[in-house]
Amino acid sequence: MRDVYVIGAGTTRFGELWERSFRDIGIEAGIKAINDSGITGNDIDALYIGNMSAGAFINQEHVGALIADYVGLAGSLHIPATRVEAAGASGALAFKEAYLSISSGMYDIVVVGGAEKMTDIGDEMANYITSMAIDQEWETVFGATYASLQAMMARAHMERYGTTREQLGMVSVINHRHGALNPDAQFQREIKLETVLKSGYVAEPLRVFDMAPLSDGAAALVLASGDVARKYTDRPVKVKAIGQASDTISLHDRREICTMDSTVYAAKRAYDMAGMGPEDIDVAEVYDSSTIAEIMAIEDLGFFPKGEGGKAVEDEKIALGGEIPINTSGGLKARGHPVGATGVAQIVEIVKQLRGDADRRQVKDAKIGLAHAVGGSGATAVVSILEAEI
Amino acid sequence: MNMPRFWREKQGRYNLVGNRCTNCGTYYFPKRDICPKCHRKSIGKMEEVRFKGTGKVVSWTIVHDAHPDYKDMRPYIMAIIELEEGPRLTGQIVDCSLDEIHTGMRVRDTFRKLSEDGKDGVIFYGYKFRPVKE
Known part of the structure; x- marks a missing residue:
């Protein structure tokens, strides 16, 4: 098991973000985390996305690939993107999967995102979906x-x-x-x-x-292996x-x-x-x-x-x-x-x-x-x- | 809730049919294919059981914000009930005033309408619970 560090972090504002789409907020968080870390798109080995229920909230599944696409990592670099779901623990579990992918030695730099867009539909329906x-x-x-x-x-x-x-x-x-x-x-x-x-x-x-x-919002982190982390930051946070x-x-x-x-x-x-x-x-x-x-x-x-x-x-x-x-x-x-x-x-x-x-x-x-x-x-x-x- | 999904569970929802592991004697509701205590040893040893339907309230709440299909019933009592044989389940308490409900209350099952699939759709039936007068 290799050591894993967080080298970048960012979130959107959380709230009722009616003027912004699922992909808008996913990208904003991702770019903030990537800018915070100092890496570039070419450095990223993989993407993990935590999302509970985009299919029910916005009729969109396959959101791993969607975010990879709009963050600019799919069409040219073709990096692998994986969506992880465990209801309210989806984002935490995406973080764990990203951690494992680095600690195992498979990847060196991985971006973890979490996103949900809950206010495009009425409160009653949104509460029904969270009860799923x-x-x-x-x-x-x-x-x-x-x-x-x-x-x-x-x-x-x-x-x-x-x-x-x-x-x-x-x-x-x-x-x-x-x-x-x-x-x-x-x-x-x-x-x-x-x-x-x-x-x-x-x-x-x-x-x-x-x-x-009920909220709209997205958050993202950049994780890196121990030997790589110090190249990008002098204040890494160890997982x-x-x-x-x-x-x-x-x-x-x-x-x-x-x-x-x-x-x-x-x-x-x-x-x-x-x-x-x-x-x-x-x-x-x-x-x-x-x-x-x-x-x-x-x-x-x-x-x-x-x-x-x-x-x-x-x-x-x-x-x-x-x-x-x-x-x-x-x-x-x-x-x-x-x-x-x-x-x-x-x-x-x-x-x-x-x-x-x-x-x-x-x-x-x-x-x-x-x-x-x-x-x-x-x-x-x-x-x-x-x-x-x- | 669509028809096939409801229909295939009707034995449990209509008649409180669950099962029992003959290896360790534990009762389960709803039915389980494998006993979580005995694992492999329970395979093929789960025996169907119809529960008596009596039990007591473990915890309860009065629901004010309900899902669309249950809105007309508000406010209604939801409870976790422990059946006499041991398993627990979640159900509504009916024929009970809102200030009468309490933890430990003795209840028994009753066959009621749960919800309906719109005005012209099918009606879903199943168990609810009502107080047992001591």
């Missing part, structure tokens, strides 16, 4: 929605651990506070706890401000470890509904591979598709004991300046959640933090960062650990 990541035969057919499963996790967590409605709300408040410091975020405005608690119900006890929005795990597709079949075992196993595999533990992490991007998802994530990743995530949020241990800053980008809630782009965007944020490029939201002396992405209600989890080598 849960079990269509045994969950949605009976009336379950993505949010309803999150709501049942929240109820179970509240009843078992005493997590409060206010603690859930504070996840959203803190993510919006961080998002206000991120010029690429969909929502750059702070909100009050009352705003969350007074917003309309989606699925009780979860409300509109508990849920990540220390990637862990991945699966669980049952239906929430009801799991051992537990208020612990995400896929996260627990993916984290354990990543920590073992890195030779580290949760106490070594300085900054993390976790998968807050809902406020309860973030509380479960910070417990299941080992940052706080099981059942104490809600209290940790209430005490603002996860805010900038706290014990372990979480979702400095604003998270899925405030930065936005173009599903296939999210896993890549999380790593872009960690790279910025580790290089010291995070501006007003910089975590002081951040050396080791973690990114955590989830597919569906928890059937896939991917945990990546990165380290500054500057």
